[in-house]
Amino acid sequence: MSVSATPVRSDLQILPLDARVVLYVTTLAFKPFKEVLEEDVMVANDIEGVRRTLAAYCQLMDDGDYGEAANLFHSDARWTVAGVVYNGITEIRNLVASWPVPDGIKHLTFNSIIDVDGGLATAVSDYLVMKATDIGGVAIRAGRYHDSLSRSASGEWKFSERENRGSSFVRS
Known part of the structure; x- marks a missing residue:
């Protein structure tokens, strides 16, 4: 006997990504649960890979390891x-x-919105650059990164495009 499944509530698909667990109810009508779960794990791993590249950039820049920071970019x-x-x-x-x-410089990247589609990703992140002073850390630059990344042949996420949109807090 063949059973034809129909979505319980198709309106669940308008929920934000954070509500993916609820979407399983709808998706199960079309794909096995295990396949849906595996796809979500792959997307989560990709998002974490992009986050790792964003964080590595900040840490390498703070350490003055500019050569390694440049390695986070594709050749083109x-x-x-x-x-x-x-x-x-x-x-x-x-x-x-x-x-x-x-x-005494510290780059901070936060509020990242990351979207992944296969081997391509976009990320929009706020950033703040702090400098150590006698009175403590002072913000000297803030802005937003607009990034396009792609997975390299080795599986690492690298920048294809990066745009710094920001302003200096330093008075001239």
């Missing part, structure tokens, strides 16, 4: 900093090589 990546576009890994490496080694 595009990076926009202060309205200036740097195309390709050579221009990106030259840019970061021109920067002084940071002293």
Whole structure:
């Protein structure tokens, strides 16, 4: 005997991503539960991989390890900093090589909204750059990163495009 399943409530599909557990009720009518769960685990792993790249960028920049930070970009990546576009890994490496080694700098990335579609991802994140002073940490820059990333052949997520949209808090 064949059983034809129909969605219990198709209106559940309008719920935000955080409500995926509820969506299983609807999705089960079309896919086995195990397959749906495996897909969600893969997406969660991809999102965590993107988050890892975002965090690695901050830590490498704080440590002054600009060469490794540049390795987070694909060879044909595009990076926009202060309205200036740097195309390709050579221009990106030259840019970061021109920067002084940071002293008491801390990059913070937060409020990231990450969307993954197969081997491609976008992320929009707020950032804050702090500098140590005699009176404590002071914010010297804040803004928002707009990123496009893709999975490399080795499985790591790397920047295809990165745009820094921000402003300095330092008075001139």
